[in-house]
Amino acid sequence: MITKKINKDKIGFQKLIATFGIILFAGKIVAWKLTDSDAVFSDAMESIVNVISAFMGLYSLYLASKPKDEDHPYGHGKVEFVTAGIEGALIAIAGIMIIYEGINSLVTGRILKSIDWGIAIIAATAVINYILGYISIKKGEKVNSLVLISSGKHLQSDTITTLGVVISLIIVYFTKIYWIDSVVALIFGLYIIFVGYKIVRKSLSGIMDEQNPELLQNIIDLLEKNRHTEWIDIHNMKIQQFGSSLHIDAHITLPYYYSLREAHQEMEKVILLLAKNTKRTVEFNFHMDDCKTISCPVCQIFDCPVRELPFVQRVKWTPENLTSVDKHTVI
Numbered sequence: 001m002i003t004k005k006i007n008k009d010k011i012g013f014q015k016l017i018a019t020f021g022i023i024l025f026a027g028k029i030v031a032w033k034l035t036d037s038d039a040v041f042s043d044a045m046e047s048i049v050n051v052i053s054a055f056m057g058l059y060s061l062y063l064a065s066k067p068k069d070e071d072h073p074y075g076h077g078k079v080e081f082v083t084a085g086i087e088g089a090l091i092a093i094a095g096i097m098i099i100y101e102g103i104n105s106l107v108t109g110r111i112l113k114s115i116d117w118g119i120a121i122i123a124a125t126a127v128i129n130y131i132l133g134y135i136s137i138k139k140g141e142k143v144n145s146l147v148l149i150s151s152g153k154h155l156q157s158d159t160i161t162t163l164g165v166v167i168s169l170i171i172v173y174f175t176k177i178y179w180i181d182s183v184v185a186l187i188f189g190l191y192i193i194f195v196g197y198k199i200v201r202k203s204l205s206g207i208m209d210e211q212n213p214e215l216l217q218n219i220i221d222l223l224e225k226n227r228h229t230e231w232i233d234i235h236n237m238k239i240q241q242f243g244s245s246l247h248i249d250a251h252i253t254l255p256y257y258y259s260l261r262e263a264h265q266e267m268e269k270v271i272l273l274l275a276k277n278t279k280r281t282v283e284f285n286f287h288m289d290d291c292k293t294i295s296c297p298v299c300q301i302f303d304c305p306v307r308e309l310p311f312v313q314r315v316k317w318t319p320e321n322l323t324s325v326d327k328h329t330v331i
Contacts, residue, residue: 011062013139017151018054020132024125025051031125035118038105039165039181043122045101046094046158046192053087053154081203084150088199091154095192098161098185105182112181115173119166126162129155150199157195164188213319215239219248220317222277223270229300230254230266232291233328234317245281248274253327256290257306263288294329 028044031037112118133155140148168181216239223234233253240247252270254263271284291299296309315321315328 011058013136013148014054014058014151017132017136017155018051018058020128021047021051021054024128027121027125031118031121034114034121035112035169036110037112037115037118037165037169037181038101038108038110039168039185040118040122042098042101042185042189043158043162043165045097046161049090049094050154050158053090054151056083056086059083085200085203087150087154088196088201088203090196091157091199092193092196095189095194095196098189098192102182102185102189105185106179109178111178112169112172115169119169119173122162122169123166126159126166129162130159133159150203153195153199157192161185161188161192212239212241216319216322219274219278220319220322222273223322224317226273228266228269231270232295232299232301233289233315234270234322235327236287236325237322245283246278247283247285249285249287251287251289251327253289253291253295255301255304255306256292289327292327295327297330298328 025044025047028040028047032040032044133152136148136152136155138152139145140150140152164184164187165181168184171180172178216237219237219239223231231252232255233251235251235253237248237250239249250270252267254266258266267286267288271286274284275282293308296304296307297312298315299307299311300314301307302311312330315330321328
């Protein structure tokens, strides 16, 4: 029920972003018609990307919320990475459009009109965009939604571009130096391309299951803090992200003389520890390994009835050895 509520909240907020995207685009078109400014026109064109991205994000959230099925045993969460990547590419394209329009404005030397009205309208859209972007990022971080985070960053990057347009319009209004707004547009166009690149880079890392060092370290800290002596070794850990959900694979080494029930109960302690302290929906696939003679030097069960080698040292779990395919040993 909690997951359904979170998904419903995400989709509802994305609908709000899409609706405001259409309204703000209409406002910028009005401002462009009033001012005849190429910079305002390029900002309006970027808003088209906002609208397209908002609806793509809405679709991806809807798809990601669908339950697992026969064709998608891990669910549909990966679609968030795909749509976020497309959105990042669209942001970069918008930056290129801004640069193109800025250069075109410098070449043609266009004279602006009704600048005061243009300033008022564009400034209002900037404020609304920033507020929506801030709320979207915070909500995305809270529910671990890459779509909401990327949408928020997109809105805030659009705000920065829009502020650049406002500044250029103000300067032009007082100085009548019309090429200034084109130069400002070029600068912010480059910034927008950089923001788009970062979003694409993050989405590709999710699609390719790139390791998240911060998440892995948090899990290691949690395991170290609550470590049981019976957990002789944990290794071959892999973490995959599917939208806001996680899938964790790992091998845990337990005493070989444990009954199946005892071993399973000990493994469940690890799983419950991670599940209760991870603010996401987590699916686990743990494999139980029986201890070998090479495990004795790192095993802290000092009253072990079958110990063959003396204890040497406690192995501190690190990102390197926790993800290692092999059991830990000091031999």
